[in-house]
Amino acid sequence: MARKLKLRIWRGDATDGALKSVEVDVNEGEVVLDVIHRVQATQMGDLAVRWNCKAGKCGSCSMEINGKPRLACMTQVSSFPEDSEITITPLRAFPVIKDLVADVSFNYRKAMEIPSYEHPKDLAPGAARMQQVDVERSQEFRKCIECFLCQDVCHVVRDHEENKKSFAGPRFFIRIAELDMHPLDILKNRKQKAQEEHGLGMCNITKCCTEVCPEHIRITDNAIIPMKERVVDVKYDPVRWLGSKIRKREGIV
């Protein structure tokens, strides 16, 4: 039942590295992470790879498989032609630590820059009443498993290290959108801040982030575009501009 599979695995660290060819057994139904583990247990005991749940729920085993950002635990070996060689490399947009493990600390620094949820001061625990339809908009973005594949694929930073300082990336645009659409959050001007401080304007809507999202979150259509539109609305429509100045809470438009 087992057949031989040819793999090319990137091995190395920040200073040096290269693709190494290996041949490994593969069984019916196995995912790429399974064969990486088999290589680790039988041929390369010190091969570095991050993983956790092996069920597409934690977002740890992000890497590039034949150049495409993917979760190794959700990529079936059988999705590639049987005689083809599979090439596995670490996430390209982030510095490599070792082998398939990249330094994703950029994302945790960006998370720290996004203003947190603010609960209404006078709303006691348990007193909140929200309709399902209203929570669903934010819930879509809260499905995010922080695999950072969207961050990895985004052209704004993938080949432009210099943009990282001023660009939070798709993961954090959906975080801002989630809070912006949160029925209870009271912090104002989240969209404007996304535009002015987190680089929302740098996104040119190529939808690559949506395409690689393993949770199928419609990052571009449901988070980025609506925020861009409203920022433009408020900025250029004199009536809306005035409204934004008088209304207590800017919230969901």
Added chain:
Amino acid sequence: MTSLEKYKYDVVVIGAGGAGLRAAVEAREAGLSVAIVCKSLFGKAHTVMAEGGAAASMGNVNDNDNWKVHFRDTMRGGKFLNHYRMAELHAKESPDRIWELETWGALFDRTKEGKISQRNFGGHEYPRLAHVGDRTGLELIRTMQQRIVALQQQDAKDHGSAESHMKVFAELTITEILKENGKIAGAYGYWRENGKEVLFEAPAVIVATGGVGKTFKITSNSWEGTGDGHALALKAGANLVDMEFLQFHPTGMVWPPSVRGILVTESVRGEGGILTNSLGERFMFKYIPEVFKDKYADNEAESDRWYLDQDNNRRPPELLPRDEVSRAINSEVKAGRGTEHGGVFLDVSKRLSAEVIKKRLPSMWHQFYELAGVDITKEAMEVGPTCHYVMGGVEVEPDNAAAIGVPGLFAAGEVAGGMHGSNRLGGNSLSDLLVFGRRAGMGAVAYVKNNPTASVSEKAIADAAARIEAPFRRAGGENSYSLHAELQEVTHNLVGIIRTGKEVEEAIEKIAAIRARSANVAVAGDRKFNPGFHLAFDLDNMLLVAESTAKSALLREESRGGHTRDDFPGMNSKWRQVNHISSFDGNKVNIKAQPLPPIPKELFDLFDIHELEKYMTPEEIAKGGSN
């Protein structure tokens, strides 16, 4: 050796799952400085895998629910081996813990009135589980992760740095909990990225490391579930209680082999999924135990009616506690009525429309579609038992989660024992980690007030460092991957879901032999992100945990909850009065029997006396609870 990184904190939290993060929030809000240490990246802990929900008797869907009903369900589920005080605190406090999450931004699914929706689950009398589709654990961990970030942002404003008072040390393994003069003094470990060693000096340590599933071959646990906290606490002088009780979740995936063990949420049954064997029989009707006969329907018609009218019908037997369902599936497969791949069928497609399934069970749909090529809106899933949860754990004081016997050590979440007795109800884990995570934080705060400083001796540092270096100095020794695989084989075959005394004795011998060989594990490569090196330490912990489980299992000559002895098939009231306490003498694990704390009268009186008669001895019934 390279220069040692040294830190001083008021409290070190080991583990960044739900319990650890909740403990950290509590300690930081009370003004303490906190180190959060975890083996994975921040936000990846196994809590994200919890699917069904968090049990809390808010009464949003059925207002008959209250803490007393929840307490009763929890005790029944654990077959009355639970520590009554933990079950009581848990039932009373879990609604507040859920509502508190909402003030930090959590977004649970709603009822029509806009309250938090609650779903049915095995063993819970009323719809009780607060949930977000089938990704409730992710919501919990993200909410607390974001709460930690919010507190760090506040520290940045107040003290000039986000990490001035609380820092997450991600991808760092703790190899030792350190004591001086009989009290906690800190913890020692290494960065997984580069192998550099780290010393934490702290008067309080909270272990919140989760479970032990990786000791077993088929498990729903991730690689992190290697019993680290269990073993570290044991080695630091704490006790483990009731380590024979492992929960085999009835529904793990069975096909294809690479996904064997991955969890299929109990919500599938909560939403109306039924179990059938290869003959098409809905077999659970045959497996309703005597103690549950008045609560579970013994025919299909009544089961079906229950979904519409819960007040006048008994529940479907698919919603029996997990231990019962697992044993039933095991028996069906053994009797030759299993599926092609050794499981049974679980089908929700006949009760719910495709649209509703995708909405209520989105990650299940996704998981089966992507990993098994099965569309659960049209066809049945193949499922079978998988090692899911350890009921046993560090013996603690219920009110402050303090580990008994080690001043300054606390334990919360799955790593702590007592709360769930011999079997945990689904949904009680997420609420457990919130309730006791907070209490562990409070316990540490009170302790640190009286014990503000700690320092570690040079000798302790040198010993800890030598242990980390050792595997690199051995040439041509054992391979940690193969030893791990051997251990999993032993536990699976000999201390698994059904046990006999003879098998368990064999397991104890084999585990000891593997442990002897593990002292000779050698590691290839260097310290830089080296999984072979990491596994060497995990393996040490798993071996200690397995020894404790096997030895406790040998002594308990009855079947109860997550411990089934083929040679002692019944439940025996005498054994209900006994906890098994594991301790470590530096060489091996020793077990002693310890009487259970007696249930006080006010809690005793919450039960129908005829129900208690099924679990307790006539003498206990005559006493009617303690005062």
